[in-house]
Amino acid sequence: METKRPTNPRAEEILGGYFPVLDHGFVSLVDYMGTDDSIERAARVSYGYGTRKSSRTRGLIRYLRRHRHSTPSEMVELKFHCAMPMFIARQWIRHRTASVNEYSGRYSLMPLLFYTPDEEHFNVQSSTNNQGRGGQADTRLHREAVERWNAIREHAAGGYEWMVGEDVAREIARIDLPLSTYTQWYWKIDLHNLLHFLSLRVDPHAQYEIRAYAEVIAGMMARVAPLSYEAWLDYDLGGRPLSRGERRALARLLSTDAESVAVRDGARLSNDDLAELGLSAREVREFAAKLADPPELGFELDLSRMRSAEDVEAEMAKAVPAIEPRPSSD
Numbered sequence: 311m312e313t314k315r316p317t318n319p320r321a322e323e324i325l326g327g328y329f330p331v332l333d334h335g336f337v338s339l340v341d342y343m344g345t346d347d348s349i350e351r352a353a354r355v356s357y358g359y360g361t362r363k364s365s366r367t368r369g370l371i372r373y374l375r376r377h378r379h380s381t382p383s384e385m386v387e388l389k390f391h392c393a394m395p396m397f398i399a400r401q402w403i404r405h406r407t408a409s410v411n412e413y414s415g416r417y418s419l420m421p422l423l424f425y426t427p428d429e430e431h432f433n434v435q436s437s438t439n440n441q442g443r444g445g446q447a448d449t450r451l452h453r454e455a456v457e458r459w460n461a462i463r464e465h466a467a468g469g470y471e472w473m474v475g476e477d478v479a480r481e482i483a484r485i486d487l488p489l490s491t492y493t494q495w496y497w498k499i500d501l502h503n504l505l506h507f508l509s510l511r512v513d514p515h516a517q518y519e520i521r522a523y524a525e526v527i528a529g530m531m532a533r534v535a536p537l538s539y540e541a542w543l544d545y546d547l548g549g550r551p552l553s554r555g556e557r558r559a560l561a562r563l564l565s566t567d568a569e570s571v572a573v574r575d576g577a578r579l580s581n582d583d584l585a586e587l588g589l590s591a592r593e594v595r596e597f598a599a600k601l602a603d604p605p606e607l608g609f610e611l612d613l614s615r616m617r618s619a620e621d622v623e624a625e626m627a628k629a630v631p632a633i634e635p636r637p638s639s640d
């Protein structure tokens with residue numbers, strides 16, 4: 311039977327497909343409820359989908375986003391199946407506005423898959439940002455780190471396999487699996503909170519590994535609600551809020567009327583002038599960055615990387631320790 315629900319053909323195209331992330335992770339859009347039309351319908355509290363022009367839907371969605379009228383976008387929901395290293399799950403789970411169901415290491419055997427950063431993403435500590443990476447480390451260091459990681463993981467995996475083979479409870483056998491071990495969850499979130507998650511996690515300040523997931527999810531979201539995606543790029547991700555001092559500075563530099571924006575003759579503000587407007591030296595640097603031409607933004611999915619659920623499931627199953635069931639003593 312044909313569905314009466316609003317759907318998007320570009321979302322249907324990827325529904326249930328698995329997109330690889332990092333070395334053993336993935337994201338799959340397993341379901342969604344609603345599209346841009348649902349946002350318009352909720353905003354107008356209307357009776358049906360009708361035949362509104364898409365240009366009017368676009369105008370409304372952009373207006374709502376600019377004016378932070380967010381509840382209509384909570385009417386759209388997206389559900390994902392994701393596999394990520396545990397240290398990334400720990401960052402991800404801080405976003406409290408999603409519903410999560412994680413793979414149970416108490417109930418099921420853990421697939422013994424561990425994340426290994428490739429050389430390109432193996433960096434030294436940043437000297438300017440205590441919470442980030444600096445330049446790329448050299449090849450020798452990467453090679454040795456990989457050897458050490460492999461040794462630790464072999465040991466941890468061996469202990470796990472031995473314990474579950476001895477019928478130790480899975481909930482105890484797993485306790486020393488490293489943070490690089492892949493876990494999985496179903497993750498359901500509404501569009502408003504998803505966009506908040508994406509704004510924080512596609513940002514260059516976020517750790518590379520969670521960014522890799524957020525970028526794929528952004529590409530999926532773009533297929534469910536393309537007008538909301540476009541408004542998010544324009545007003546949130548590519549936009550920057552201005553402080554009172556920054557607005558005052560701009561008002562001294564520019565004159566505006568209904569027809570145009572013009573530079574005031576001879577207008578110039580020194581750092582001292584900006585300090586008088588209340589901007590600290592750091593805020594002045596941040597102001598300059600806000601005024602820079604924004605980079606091109608886009609999160610198109612690479613469909614050639616999409617894999618079937620069966621394929622991914624078989625790979626995960628292969629990574630689970632093969633344990634002979636012990637004869638029951640009952």
Ligand SMILES: Cc1cc2nc3c(=O)[nH]c(=O)nc-3n(C[C@H](O)[C@H](O)[C@H](O)COP(=O)(O)OP(=O)(O)OC[C@H]3O[C@@H](n4cnc5c(N)ncnc54)[C@H](O)[C@@H]3O)c2cc1C
Binds near residue numbers: 405406506510516517
């Ligand atoms: C680059 C970066 C570095 C970070 N570093 C650290 C770190 O060093 N240590 C650390 O502990 N965390 C760190 N975090 C996590 C960060 O502090 C947030 O916990 C995380 O980003 C989730 O954001 P959120 O609370 O806005 O999201 P969500 O939990 O999804 O909440 C969304 C919004 O809902 C509202 N909300 C949700 N729950 C509540 C509540 N209980 N009360 C009031 N409002 C609520 C808030 O408006 C919130 O913004 C970092 C995050 C980033 C992006």
